[in-house]
Amino acid sequence: MTYTSNASITSISTPGAPAAIGAYSQAVRVGDLVFVSGQLPVDPSTGRLAGPGVADEAAQSLRNAEAILEAAGTTMDRVVKTTVLLADIGDFDAVNEIYGRFFTGAVLPARATYAVAGLPKGARVEIEMVAAA
Template sequence: MREKIATPKAPAAIGPYAQAVRLNDFLFASGQIPVDPETGEIAGDTIESQTRQVMKNIQAILEAADMTVSDVVKTTCFLADMSDFAAFNQIYGETFTHCPARSCVAVREIPKGVLCEVEILAHK
């Protein structure tokens, strides 16, 4: 069974897509950027502040799907600048202590000019 997952505790989709979709026991979450859902603004201008907000947004979507961070089996991470990798990785590691599979690449541009974006695949 396919179910759209949405929560006001994470930023609304800025296009024709869902925050996340559950298919049976799998959750596919769209890339989360560091928008504070309460203000609609980018959370800070450092990789640290933006990564923390991305992690909060991911946790809110997981909660809406009745899942936790420990259910995440794969992440795909996009950085605007690979020189931010060490700082990003430090905060990422505080959230994903169970070390899911991961890809992390630098890209030319991320929506809204942010420094990082993370999408997840979870299984319960």
């Protein structure tokens, strides 16, 4: 099978979000889509987890993703899909409240939320997203 693509693939990075901690990009743009890697609640100015609460962590994860989207030339209003990972599903309501402050447009993104056994750096939340460029 042969695959041919005319879409360019571009890595996106910004100092406004934490640097990748592995072999991946902060985001990748493919054609008219931007795929933002899961964002931990790490404050890029300190390298530490936001806190003390899970709401603070959710807000930082979303600010990190927002900075990456801006570096890619798009905005939170153009997000079409998110995935929210929670270390404790009991944090759903607190995270959902913060999430709703970032997504207020007429068309809200599709979303999946999962409870996971653990997240890097002991974080309680991680958020990834896909946006239209």
